Amino acid sequence: MLSRRAIVAGLGAAAAATYAGGLAAPSIARAAAPFTQPKLPYASDALAPTISAQTVDLHYGKHHAAYFKALNDLVPNTSYADMSLEEIVKASVKSEADRKIFNNAGQAWNHIFYWDQFKSGGATEPAGELKAAIDKDFGGLDALKTAMVKTGGDVFGSGWAWLVHDGSKLSLVGTPGGDSPFARGGKPLLGIDVWEHAYYLDYQNRRPDHVKAVLDKIVNWTVVAERMQA
Ligand SMILES: [Fe+2]
Known part of the structure:
Protein backbone atom coordinates (compact mmCIF):
# COMPACT_ATOMS: atom_id res chain seq x y z
CA MET A 1 0.00 0.00 0.00
CA LEU A 2 2.82 2.37 0.82
CA SER A 3 5.62 2.91 -1.64
CA ARG A 4 8.73 0.79 -1.26
CA ARG A 5 10.62 3.90 -0.22
CA ALA A 6 8.16 4.57 2.58
CA ILE A 7 8.04 0.95 3.66
CA VAL A 8 11.81 0.64 3.79
CA ALA A 9 12.12 3.95 5.59
CA GLY A 10 9.49 2.86 8.08
CA LEU A 11 11.16 -0.39 9.01
CA GLY A 12 12.63 -1.06 12.40
CA ALA A 13 16.21 0.10 12.68
CA ALA A 14 17.74 -3.38 12.44
CA ALA A 15 15.73 -4.35 9.38
CA ALA A 16 16.46 -1.03 7.70
CA ALA A 17 20.17 -1.52 8.31
CA THR A 18 19.94 -4.94 6.69
CA TYR A 19 18.29 -3.39 3.65
CA ALA A 20 20.84 -0.59 3.51
CA GLY A 21 23.53 -3.25 3.45
CA GLY A 22 22.42 -4.29 0.00
CA LEU A 23 20.46 -7.43 0.84
CA ALA A 24 16.98 -8.02 -0.47
CA ALA A 25 14.34 -5.79 1.08
CA PRO A 26 12.75 -7.60 4.01
CA SER A 27 9.05 -8.27 3.86
CA ILE A 28 6.90 -5.81 5.72
CA ALA A 29 5.76 -8.60 8.04
CA ARG A 30 9.27 -8.85 9.54
CA ALA A 31 9.51 -5.18 10.39
CA ALA A 32 8.47 -4.52 13.97
CA ALA A 33 8.81 -1.80 16.58
CA PRO A 34 10.71 0.36 17.23
CA PHE A 35 9.54 2.08 14.07
CA THR A 36 11.44 4.92 12.41
CA GLN A 37 9.56 7.86 10.93
CA PRO A 38 10.37 7.97 7.20
CA LYS A 39 12.16 11.03 5.89
CA LEU A 40 10.06 13.63 4.11
CA PRO A 41 10.32 12.94 0.36
CA TYR A 42 10.99 16.66 -0.32
CA ALA A 43 12.20 19.79 1.46
CA SER A 44 9.84 21.29 4.01
CA ASP A 45 9.25 24.36 1.80
CA ALA A 46 8.48 22.29 -1.31
CA LEU A 47 4.70 22.46 -0.91
CA ALA A 48 4.53 26.22 -0.30
CA PRO A 49 2.47 28.29 -0.64
CA THR A 50 -0.24 25.61 -0.62
CA ILE A 51 1.19 24.23 2.63
CA SER A 52 3.80 26.48 4.21
CA ALA A 53 7.18 25.29 5.43
CA GLN A 54 6.13 26.26 8.95
CA THR A 55 3.11 23.96 8.75
CA VAL A 56 5.14 21.12 7.25
CA ASP A 57 7.83 21.50 9.93
CA LEU A 58 5.26 21.35 12.71
CA HIS A 59 3.08 18.70 11.09
CA TYR A 60 5.91 16.34 10.13
CA GLY A 61 8.46 17.27 12.79
CA LYS A 62 6.15 17.48 15.80
CA HIS A 63 2.77 15.83 15.17
CA HIS A 64 3.80 12.92 12.93
CA ALA A 65 6.95 12.35 14.97
CA ALA A 66 4.91 12.26 18.18
CA TYR A 67 2.74 9.44 16.86
CA PHE A 68 5.86 7.35 16.23
CA LYS A 69 7.28 8.12 19.66
CA ALA A 70 4.03 7.25 21.43
CA LEU A 71 3.63 4.06 19.41
CA ASN A 72 7.18 2.96 20.19
CA ASP A 73 6.51 3.62 23.89
CA LEU A 74 3.23 1.70 23.88
CA VAL A 75 4.01 -1.41 21.82
CA PRO A 76 6.79 -3.26 23.72
CA ASN A 77 5.56 -6.24 25.75
CA THR A 78 2.17 -6.27 24.05
CA SER A 79 0.71 -8.65 21.48
CA TYR A 80 1.68 -6.05 18.87
CA ALA A 81 5.41 -6.12 19.65
CA ASP A 82 6.38 -8.29 16.68
CA MET A 83 3.96 -6.82 14.16
CA SER A 84 4.64 -4.46 11.29
CA LEU A 85 3.04 -1.03 11.40
CA GLU A 86 0.42 -2.13 8.87
CA GLU A 87 -0.39 -5.23 10.91
CA ILE A 88 -0.78 -3.19 14.09
CA VAL A 89 -3.17 -0.78 12.39
CA LYS A 90 -5.39 -3.59 11.13
CA ALA A 91 -5.19 -5.66 14.32
CA SER A 92 -5.97 -2.84 16.76
CA VAL A 93 -8.70 -0.93 14.92
CA LYS A 94 -11.59 -2.76 16.56
CA SER A 95 -10.12 -3.03 20.06
CA GLU A 96 -11.46 -0.48 22.52
CA ALA A 97 -8.82 -1.58 25.05
CA ASP A 98 -6.03 -0.83 22.58
CA ARG A 99 -7.44 2.48 21.39
CA LYS A 100 -4.25 4.42 22.22
CA ILE A 101 -2.14 1.99 20.22
CA PHE A 102 -4.54 2.19 17.30
CA ASN A 103 -4.72 5.98 17.36
CA ASN A 104 -0.94 6.34 17.20
CA ALA A 105 -0.35 3.48 14.74
CA GLY A 106 -3.15 4.75 12.52
CA GLN A 107 -1.78 8.27 12.52
CA ALA A 108 1.81 7.06 11.94
CA TRP A 109 0.58 5.13 8.88
CA ASN A 110 -1.85 7.79 7.63
CA HIS A 111 0.85 10.45 7.56
CA ILE A 112 3.37 8.30 5.67
CA PHE A 113 0.62 7.83 3.10
CA TYR A 114 -0.08 11.58 3.19
CA TRP A 115 3.46 12.90 2.66
CA ASP A 116 4.07 10.39 -0.13
CA GLN A 117 1.22 11.64 -2.33
CA PHE A 118 2.37 15.24 -2.80
CA LYS A 119 4.76 16.70 -5.30
CA SER A 120 7.08 19.65 -5.29
CA GLY A 121 6.50 22.00 -8.17
CA GLY A 122 2.81 21.48 -8.75
CA ALA A 123 0.27 18.82 -9.53
CA THR A 124 0.36 16.32 -12.32
CA GLU A 125 -2.89 15.40 -14.08
CA PRO A 126 -4.64 12.04 -13.71
CA ALA A 127 -4.10 9.86 -16.76
FE1 LIG B 1 -1.86 15.32 10.55
Missing part, protein backbone atom coordinates in the same frame (compact mmCIF):
# COMPACT_ATOMS: atom_id res chain seq x y z
CA GLY A 128 -4.90 6.41 -18.08
CA GLU A 129 -7.09 4.12 -16.01
CA LEU A 130 -7.23 6.57 -13.10
CA LYS A 131 -8.55 9.34 -15.35
CA ALA A 132 -11.07 6.95 -16.89
CA ALA A 133 -12.26 5.86 -13.42
CA ILE A 134 -12.59 9.47 -12.23
CA ASP A 135 -14.58 10.33 -15.36
CA LYS A 136 -16.82 7.28 -14.92
CA ASP A 137 -17.46 7.55 -11.19
CA PHE A 138 -17.44 11.32 -10.65
CA GLY A 139 -17.98 12.85 -14.07
CA GLY A 140 -14.50 14.35 -14.17
CA LEU A 141 -11.69 15.70 -12.02
CA ASP A 142 -13.41 18.98 -11.15
CA ALA A 143 -16.44 17.09 -9.82
CA LEU A 144 -14.20 14.78 -7.80
CA LYS A 145 -12.44 17.79 -6.26
CA THR A 146 -15.74 19.48 -5.39
CA ALA A 147 -17.05 16.30 -3.77
CA MET A 148 -13.81 15.71 -1.84
CA VAL A 149 -13.83 19.26 -0.48
CA LYS A 150 -17.36 18.55 0.79
CA THR A 151 -16.28 15.20 2.28
CA GLY A 152 -13.47 16.96 4.14
CA GLY A 153 -15.82 19.68 5.34
CA ASP A 154 -18.32 17.11 6.59
CA VAL A 155 -15.77 15.42 8.90
CA PHE A 156 -16.78 16.60 12.38
CA GLY A 157 -13.66 17.64 14.29
CA SER A 158 -10.36 15.95 13.48
CA GLY A 159 -10.11 13.34 10.77
CA TRP A 160 -9.42 12.54 7.15
CA ALA A 161 -11.07 12.63 3.72
CA TRP A 162 -10.21 9.66 1.49
CA LEU A 163 -10.53 8.65 -2.14
CA VAL A 164 -11.04 4.88 -2.12
CA HIS A 165 -11.09 2.19 -4.80
CA ASP A 166 -13.01 -1.00 -4.10
CA GLY A 167 -11.72 -2.88 -7.13
CA SER A 168 -14.35 -1.62 -9.53
CA LYS A 169 -15.41 1.81 -8.35
CA LEU A 170 -14.01 4.98 -6.80
CA SER A 171 -15.74 6.58 -3.83
CA LEU A 172 -15.13 9.15 -1.09
CA VAL A 173 -15.29 8.62 2.65
CA GLY A 174 -14.55 10.71 5.73
CA THR A 175 -13.11 9.13 8.88
CA PRO A 176 -12.60 10.49 12.43
CA GLY A 177 -9.33 10.69 14.37
CA GLY A 178 -6.68 8.22 13.19
CA ASP A 179 -9.11 5.89 11.46
CA SER A 180 -8.82 5.08 7.75
CA PRO A 181 -10.28 2.83 5.07
CA PHE A 182 -6.94 0.97 5.09
CA ALA A 183 -7.37 0.00 8.75
CA ARG A 184 -10.66 -1.65 7.85
CA GLY A 185 -9.45 -3.55 4.82
CA GLY A 186 -10.17 -0.94 2.14
CA LYS A 187 -7.87 0.53 -0.48
CA PRO A 188 -7.35 4.27 -0.15
CA LEU A 189 -5.73 6.09 -3.07
CA LEU A 190 -5.54 9.60 -1.64
CA GLY A 191 -5.93 10.87 1.93
CA ILE A 192 -6.39 14.52 2.91
CA ASP A 193 -5.66 15.33 6.54
CA VAL A 194 -8.36 17.64 7.91
CA TRP A 195 -7.04 17.89 11.46
CA GLU A 196 -6.57 21.56 12.28
CA HIS A 197 -2.81 20.99 12.63
CA ALA A 198 -2.73 20.35 8.86
CA TYR A 199 -4.02 23.77 7.85
CA TYR A 200 -4.74 26.19 10.70
CA LEU A 201 -1.53 28.25 10.45
CA ASP A 202 -2.09 28.81 6.73
CA TYR A 203 -5.88 28.84 6.37
CA GLN A 204 -7.21 29.39 9.94
CA ASN A 205 -10.77 28.01 9.93
CA ARG A 206 -11.06 27.79 6.13
CA ARG A 207 -10.75 24.03 5.84
CA PRO A 208 -12.51 23.82 2.45
CA ASP A 209 -10.05 26.35 0.96
CA HIS A 210 -7.17 24.22 2.20
CA VAL A 211 -8.55 20.96 0.79
CA LYS A 212 -9.29 22.64 -2.56
CA ALA A 213 -5.79 24.11 -2.76
CA VAL A 214 -4.20 20.76 -1.97
CA LEU A 215 -6.25 19.04 -4.67
CA ASP A 216 -5.56 21.80 -7.21
CA LYS A 217 -1.86 22.37 -6.55
CA ILE A 218 0.18 19.57 -4.96
CA VAL A 219 -1.37 16.12 -5.44
CA ASN A 220 0.92 13.78 -7.34
CA TRP A 221 -1.68 11.95 -9.41
CA THR A 222 0.99 9.56 -10.65
CA VAL A 223 1.28 8.20 -7.11
CA VAL A 224 -2.51 7.99 -6.85
CA ALA A 225 -2.58 5.98 -10.11
CA GLU A 226 0.16 3.67 -8.82
CA ARG A 227 -1.86 3.01 -5.69
CA MET A 228 -4.87 2.07 -7.81
CA GLN A 229 -2.76 -0.43 -9.76
CA ALA A 230 -1.05 -1.92 -6.69
Whole structure:
Protein backbone atom coordinates (compact mmCIF):
# COMPACT_ATOMS: atom_id res chain seq x y z
CA MET A 1 0.00 0.00 0.00
CA LEU A 2 2.82 2.37 0.82
CA SER A 3 5.62 2.91 -1.64
CA ARG A 4 8.73 0.79 -1.26
CA ARG A 5 10.62 3.90 -0.22
CA ALA A 6 8.16 4.57 2.58
CA ILE A 7 8.04 0.95 3.66
CA VAL A 8 11.81 0.64 3.79
CA ALA A 9 12.12 3.95 5.59
CA GLY A 10 9.49 2.86 8.08
CA LEU A 11 11.16 -0.39 9.01
CA GLY A 12 12.63 -1.06 12.40
CA ALA A 13 16.21 0.10 12.68
CA ALA A 14 17.74 -3.38 12.44
CA ALA A 15 15.73 -4.35 9.38
CA ALA A 16 16.46 -1.03 7.70
CA ALA A 17 20.17 -1.52 8.31
CA THR A 18 19.94 -4.94 6.69
CA TYR A 19 18.29 -3.39 3.65
CA ALA A 20 20.84 -0.59 3.51
CA GLY A 21 23.53 -3.25 3.45
CA GLY A 22 22.42 -4.29 0.00
CA LEU A 23 20.46 -7.43 0.84
CA ALA A 24 16.98 -8.02 -0.47
CA ALA A 25 14.34 -5.79 1.08
CA PRO A 26 12.75 -7.60 4.01
CA SER A 27 9.05 -8.27 3.86
CA ILE A 28 6.90 -5.81 5.72
CA ALA A 29 5.76 -8.60 8.04
CA ARG A 30 9.27 -8.85 9.54
CA ALA A 31 9.51 -5.18 10.39
CA ALA A 32 8.47 -4.52 13.97
CA ALA A 33 8.81 -1.80 16.58
CA PRO A 34 10.71 0.36 17.23
CA PHE A 35 9.54 2.08 14.07
CA THR A 36 11.44 4.92 12.41
CA GLN A 37 9.56 7.86 10.93
CA PRO A 38 10.37 7.97 7.20
CA LYS A 39 12.16 11.03 5.89
CA LEU A 40 10.06 13.63 4.11
CA PRO A 41 10.32 12.94 0.36
CA TYR A 42 10.99 16.66 -0.32
CA ALA A 43 12.20 19.79 1.46
CA SER A 44 9.84 21.29 4.01
CA ASP A 45 9.25 24.36 1.80
CA ALA A 46 8.48 22.29 -1.31
CA LEU A 47 4.70 22.46 -0.91
CA ALA A 48 4.53 26.22 -0.30
CA PRO A 49 2.47 28.29 -0.64
CA THR A 50 -0.24 25.61 -0.62
CA ILE A 51 1.19 24.23 2.63
CA SER A 52 3.80 26.48 4.21
CA ALA A 53 7.18 25.29 5.43
CA GLN A 54 6.13 26.26 8.95
CA THR A 55 3.11 23.96 8.75
CA VAL A 56 5.14 21.12 7.25
CA ASP A 57 7.83 21.50 9.93
CA LEU A 58 5.26 21.35 12.71
CA HIS A 59 3.08 18.70 11.09
CA TYR A 60 5.91 16.34 10.13
CA GLY A 61 8.46 17.27 12.79
CA LYS A 62 6.15 17.48 15.80
CA HIS A 63 2.77 15.83 15.17
CA HIS A 64 3.80 12.92 12.93
CA ALA A 65 6.95 12.35 14.97
CA ALA A 66 4.91 12.26 18.18
CA TYR A 67 2.74 9.44 16.86
CA PHE A 68 5.86 7.35 16.23
CA LYS A 69 7.28 8.12 19.66
CA ALA A 70 4.03 7.25 21.43
CA LEU A 71 3.63 4.06 19.41
CA ASN A 72 7.18 2.96 20.19
CA ASP A 73 6.51 3.62 23.89
CA LEU A 74 3.23 1.70 23.88
CA VAL A 75 4.01 -1.41 21.82
CA PRO A 76 6.79 -3.26 23.72
CA ASN A 77 5.56 -6.24 25.75
CA THR A 78 2.17 -6.27 24.05
CA SER A 79 0.71 -8.65 21.48
CA TYR A 80 1.68 -6.05 18.87
CA ALA A 81 5.41 -6.12 19.65
CA ASP A 82 6.38 -8.29 16.68
CA MET A 83 3.96 -6.82 14.16
CA SER A 84 4.64 -4.46 11.29
CA LEU A 85 3.04 -1.03 11.40
CA GLU A 86 0.42 -2.13 8.87
CA GLU A 87 -0.39 -5.23 10.91
CA ILE A 88 -0.78 -3.19 14.09
CA VAL A 89 -3.17 -0.78 12.39
CA LYS A 90 -5.39 -3.59 11.13
CA ALA A 91 -5.19 -5.66 14.32
CA SER A 92 -5.97 -2.84 16.76
CA VAL A 93 -8.70 -0.93 14.92
CA LYS A 94 -11.59 -2.76 16.56
CA SER A 95 -10.12 -3.03 20.06
CA GLU A 96 -11.46 -0.48 22.52
CA ALA A 97 -8.82 -1.58 25.05
CA ASP A 98 -6.03 -0.83 22.58
CA ARG A 99 -7.44 2.48 21.39
CA LYS A 100 -4.25 4.42 22.22
CA ILE A 101 -2.14 1.99 20.22
CA PHE A 102 -4.54 2.19 17.30
CA ASN A 103 -4.72 5.98 17.36
CA ASN A 104 -0.94 6.34 17.20
CA ALA A 105 -0.35 3.48 14.74
CA GLY A 106 -3.15 4.75 12.52
CA GLN A 107 -1.78 8.27 12.52
CA ALA A 108 1.81 7.06 11.94
CA TRP A 109 0.58 5.13 8.88
CA ASN A 110 -1.85 7.79 7.63
CA HIS A 111 0.85 10.45 7.56
CA ILE A 112 3.37 8.30 5.67
CA PHE A 113 0.62 7.83 3.10
CA TYR A 114 -0.08 11.58 3.19
CA TRP A 115 3.46 12.90 2.66
CA ASP A 116 4.07 10.39 -0.13
CA GLN A 117 1.22 11.64 -2.33
CA PHE A 118 2.37 15.24 -2.80
CA LYS A 119 4.76 16.70 -5.30
CA SER A 120 7.08 19.65 -5.29
CA GLY A 121 6.50 22.00 -8.17
CA GLY A 122 2.81 21.48 -8.75
CA ALA A 123 0.27 18.82 -9.53
CA THR A 124 0.36 16.32 -12.32
CA GLU A 125 -2.89 15.40 -14.08
CA PRO A 126 -4.64 12.04 -13.71
CA ALA A 127 -4.10 9.86 -16.76
CA GLY A 128 -4.90 6.41 -18.08
CA GLU A 129 -7.09 4.12 -16.01
CA LEU A 130 -7.23 6.57 -13.10
CA LYS A 131 -8.55 9.34 -15.35
CA ALA A 132 -11.07 6.95 -16.89
CA ALA A 133 -12.26 5.86 -13.42
CA ILE A 134 -12.59 9.47 -12.23
CA ASP A 135 -14.58 10.33 -15.36
CA LYS A 136 -16.82 7.28 -14.92
CA ASP A 137 -17.46 7.55 -11.19
CA PHE A 138 -17.44 11.32 -10.65
CA GLY A 139 -17.98 12.85 -14.07
CA GLY A 140 -14.50 14.35 -14.17
CA LEU A 141 -11.69 15.70 -12.02
CA ASP A 142 -13.41 18.98 -11.15
CA ALA A 143 -16.44 17.09 -9.82
CA LEU A 144 -14.20 14.78 -7.80
CA LYS A 145 -12.44 17.79 -6.26
CA THR A 146 -15.74 19.48 -5.39
CA ALA A 147 -17.05 16.30 -3.77
CA MET A 148 -13.81 15.71 -1.84
CA VAL A 149 -13.83 19.26 -0.48
CA LYS A 150 -17.36 18.55 0.79
CA THR A 151 -16.28 15.20 2.28
CA GLY A 152 -13.47 16.96 4.14
CA GLY A 153 -15.82 19.68 5.34
CA ASP A 154 -18.32 17.11 6.59
CA VAL A 155 -15.77 15.42 8.90
CA PHE A 156 -16.78 16.60 12.38
CA GLY A 157 -13.66 17.64 14.29
CA SER A 158 -10.36 15.95 13.48
CA GLY A 159 -10.11 13.34 10.77
CA TRP A 160 -9.42 12.54 7.15
CA ALA A 161 -11.07 12.63 3.72
CA TRP A 162 -10.21 9.66 1.49
CA LEU A 163 -10.53 8.65 -2.14
CA VAL A 164 -11.04 4.88 -2.12
CA HIS A 165 -11.09 2.19 -4.80
CA ASP A 166 -13.01 -1.00 -4.10
CA GLY A 167 -11.72 -2.88 -7.13
CA SER A 168 -14.35 -1.62 -9.53
CA LYS A 169 -15.41 1.81 -8.35
CA LEU A 170 -14.01 4.98 -6.80
CA SER A 171 -15.74 6.58 -3.83
CA LEU A 172 -15.13 9.15 -1.09
CA VAL A 173 -15.29 8.62 2.65
CA GLY A 174 -14.55 10.71 5.73
CA THR A 175 -13.11 9.13 8.88
CA PRO A 176 -12.60 10.49 12.43
CA GLY A 177 -9.33 10.69 14.37
CA GLY A 178 -6.68 8.22 13.19
CA ASP A 179 -9.11 5.89 11.46
CA SER A 180 -8.82 5.08 7.75
CA PRO A 181 -10.28 2.83 5.07
CA PHE A 182 -6.94 0.97 5.09
CA ALA A 183 -7.37 0.00 8.75
CA ARG A 184 -10.66 -1.65 7.85
CA GLY A 185 -9.45 -3.55 4.82
CA GLY A 186 -10.17 -0.94 2.14
CA LYS A 187 -7.87 0.53 -0.48
CA PRO A 188 -7.35 4.27 -0.15
CA LEU A 189 -5.73 6.09 -3.07
CA LEU A 190 -5.54 9.60 -1.64
CA GLY A 191 -5.93 10.87 1.93
CA ILE A 192 -6.39 14.52 2.91
CA ASP A 193 -5.66 15.33 6.54
CA VAL A 194 -8.36 17.64 7.91
CA TRP A 195 -7.04 17.89 11.46
CA GLU A 196 -6.57 21.56 12.28
CA HIS A 197 -2.81 20.99 12.63
CA ALA A 198 -2.73 20.35 8.86
CA TYR A 199 -4.02 23.77 7.85
CA TYR A 200 -4.74 26.19 10.70
CA LEU A 201 -1.53 28.25 10.45
CA ASP A 202 -2.09 28.81 6.73
CA TYR A 203 -5.88 28.84 6.37
CA GLN A 204 -7.21 29.39 9.94
CA ASN A 205 -10.77 28.01 9.93
CA ARG A 206 -11.06 27.79 6.13
CA ARG A 207 -10.75 24.03 5.84
CA PRO A 208 -12.51 23.82 2.45
CA ASP A 209 -10.05 26.35 0.96
CA HIS A 210 -7.17 24.22 2.20
CA VAL A 211 -8.55 20.96 0.79
CA LYS A 212 -9.29 22.64 -2.56
CA ALA A 213 -5.79 24.11 -2.76
CA VAL A 214 -4.20 20.76 -1.97
CA LEU A 215 -6.25 19.04 -4.67
CA ASP A 216 -5.56 21.80 -7.21
CA LYS A 217 -1.86 22.37 -6.55
CA ILE A 218 0.18 19.57 -4.96
CA VAL A 219 -1.37 16.12 -5.44
CA ASN A 220 0.92 13.78 -7.34
CA TRP A 221 -1.68 11.95 -9.41
CA THR A 222 0.99 9.56 -10.65
CA VAL A 223 1.28 8.20 -7.11
CA VAL A 224 -2.51 7.99 -6.85
CA ALA A 225 -2.58 5.98 -10.11
CA GLU A 226 0.16 3.67 -8.82
CA ARG A 227 -1.86 3.01 -5.69
CA MET A 228 -4.87 2.07 -7.81
CA GLN A 229 -2.76 -0.43 -9.76
CA ALA A 230 -1.05 -1.92 -6.69
FE1 LIG B 1 -1.86 15.32 10.55
